[in-house]
Amino acid sequence: MRLVVIGNGMVGSRFVEDLLRRDTGGKYDVTVLGAEGCEPYNRVLLSEVVAGRYDLTSLTLPTPDHPRLTVLRGTTAAAIDRHDRVVTTTDGSRHRYDQLVLATGAEARIPPLAGLDNGTGTLPLGVHALRSTDDAREIIAATLNSRRAVVLGAGVLGIEAASGLAQRGCAVTIVHPAAALMERQLDTSASSVLASAMPELGIHPRIGVGAEAAVVANGRLTGIRLTDGDVVESDLLLVATGTITNTAIAAEAGIPCERGILVDDTASTADARIFAIGDCAQPPSGAMGLVAQGWDQARALADRLTGTTVRRRGADTTSSDVVRVKAYGLDVVTMGVCGGSRADDPAQRTLSLSDPDAGRHVEVVVSGDRLVGATCVGAGQVAADLVAAYTRRTPVPSDPARLLLTALSAAPVVATTPDALPEDAAVCRCNSVTKADIREAHACGARSVDEIATATRATTGCGGCKDEVCGLLGWLTEQTPATAVR
Numbered sequence: 001m002r003l004v005v006i007g008n009g010m011v012g013s014r015f016v017e018d019l020l021r022r023d024t025g026g027k028y029d030v031t032v033l034g035a036e037g038c039e040p041y042n043r044v045l046l047s048e049v050v051a052g053r054y055d056l057t058s059l060t061l062p063t064p065d066h067p068r069l070t071v072l073r074g075t076t077a078a079a080i081d082r083h084d085r086v087v088t089t090t091d092g093s094r095h096r097y098d099q100l101v102l103a104t105g106a107e108a109r110i111p112p113l114a115g116l117d118n119g120t121g122t123l124p125l126g127v128h129a130l131r132s133t134d135d136a137r138e139i140i141a142a143t144l145n146s147r148r149a150v151v152l153g154a155g156v157l158g159i160e161a162a163s164g165l166a167q168r169g170c171a172v173t174i175v176h177p178a179a180a181l182m183e184r185q186l187d188t189s190a191s192s193v194l195a196s197a198m199p200e201l202g203i204h205p206r207i208g209v210g211a212e213a214a215v216v217a218n219g220r221l222t223g224i225r226l227t228d229g230d231v232v233e234s235d236l237l238l239v240a241t242g243t244i245t246n247t248a249i250a251a252e253a254g255i256p257c258e259r260g261i262l263v264d265d266t267a268s269t270a271d272a273r274i275f276a277i278g279d280c281a282q283p284p285s286g287a288m289g290l291v292a293q294g295w296d297q298a299r300a301l302a303d304r305l306t307g308t309t310v311r312r313r314g315a316d317t318t319s320s321d322v323v324r325v326k327a328y329g330l331d332v333v334t335m336g337v338c339g340g341s342r343a344d345d346p347a348q349r350t351l352s353l354s355d356p357d358a359g360r361h362v363e364v365v366v367s368g369d370r371l372v373g374a375t376c377v378g379a380g381q382v383a384a385d386l387v388a389a390y391t392r393r394t395p396v397p398s399d400p401a402r403l404l405l406t407a408l409s410a411a412p413v414v415a416t417t418p419d420a421l422p423e424d425a426a427v428c429r430c431n432s433v434t435k436a437d438i439r440e441a442h443a444c445g446a447r448s449v450d451e452i453a454t455a456t457r458a459t460t461g462c463g464g465c466k467d468e469v470c471g472l473l474g475w476l477t478e479q480t481p482a483t484a485v486r
Contacts (some may be wrong), residue, residue: 430461
């Protein structure tokens with residue numbers, strides 16, 4: 001059976017890897033059409049590249065070497081003929097399919113800001129988005145001659161990018177028209193604590209004010225005029241105002257789309273032969289924009305198409321909606337029910353501890369005896385315990401206030417030391433890797449984080465589990481008799 005996959009990014013490439021691993025009967029011949037000319041890479045860590053904590057070569061993701069797989073890099077799909085079941089590319093080649101998977105992703109949204117449209121279809125010099133490895137290279141190069149930067153948008157990417165630019169020596173102003181930073185995850189109290197920590201890191205937040213125009217002279221950015229009339233001088237503008245899903249090829253083929261390509265809970269579109277996963281898909285529950293959700297969709301679709309189910313240890317104890325901000329000096333973790341616009345639910349109990357002077361804000365949301373949401377700013381140990389309780393769905397204490405005070409108590413509410421960690425506890429939540437998976441990889445000879453990543457995929461998602469993997473790896477090595485590691 002001919003399977004064509006449009007998109008070779010984090011989700012498309014992961015789907016192909018999962019499918020071929022399950023397809024032991026040789027049912028599928030797979031052709032992947034990837035618009036970028038490079039191998040797939042971890043887009044989530046691009047902000048870490050800007051910050052100088054990763055290099056671009058370390059972001060490359062593996063591509064299976066398989067006799068039934070053809071990957072065409074630098075090949076852009078142009079049209080889908082659903083009647084003849086053919087995908088046509090911009091170079092005129094035609095690829096017949098029996099089933100088609102759309103993993104076309106999303107692109108950076110450039111706001112309709114005066115001064116950005118110079119009539120040439122390109123952005124003025126000094127204006128950048130951060131969506132690809134080329135973007136990261138250009139931004140790093142721009143910081144060599146820039147001392148003042150503006151970041152538009154204070155979602156997760158905007159804050160991570162602002163931190164990265166500050167690490168590169170730029171004085172950064174982050175501009176956000178909403179009433180709170182990261183308003184999807186933080187309410188105004190949590191946002192205020194986060195904002196108060198920024199100036200000492202070289203980041204100056206402007207909350208509740210938007211950008212009105214880019215000030216451009218001789219084709220180069222010189223500043224940003226804000227809606228309150230202020231002009232912020234700037235050599236570099238990084239736009240982090242969200243994404244636009246790549247749905248054009250689906251819409252032109254008559255597949256229903258709204259914000260994304262409409263799919264059901266099994267990733268099926270209105271055409272029974274066509275599926276959509278990742279950022280381009282709009283499932284009934286809504287898209288979160290997190291790679292873990294896309295990887296869950298890839299796994300489920302691979303299971304469905306091959307008629308198999310791969311056993312996942314602790315599958316009921318992981319969650320794909322944990323958000324961990326990767327920004328130096330800014331400790332922010334959220335999960336589940338959070339943010340200022342969440343709906344009131346009388347079945348949920350909310351408790352919070354806000355200590356702006358100490359740069360700390362913790363909020364937990366409990367339903368019955370389970371933690372259903374949490375917000376942690378400046379409270380690393382509390383966040384670690386809450387993530388463990390949330391993803392493992394362990395019962396909360398009879399007095400949920402104890403969840404707020406784990407950093408002040410003699411021992412954490414949820415034990416997180418390696419020896420106390422259950423075997424089915426999630427270590428890498430993006431990839432559903434458990435302690436048992438790490439132990440098995442170690443027993444098979446994996447002795448470094450890179451080797452663990454190759455064996456299990458741990459650390460290849462958001463990267464937030466790297467310290468936990470290192471700690472577990474060190475503990476396992478200490479437990480291993482010297483004769484076993486020769």
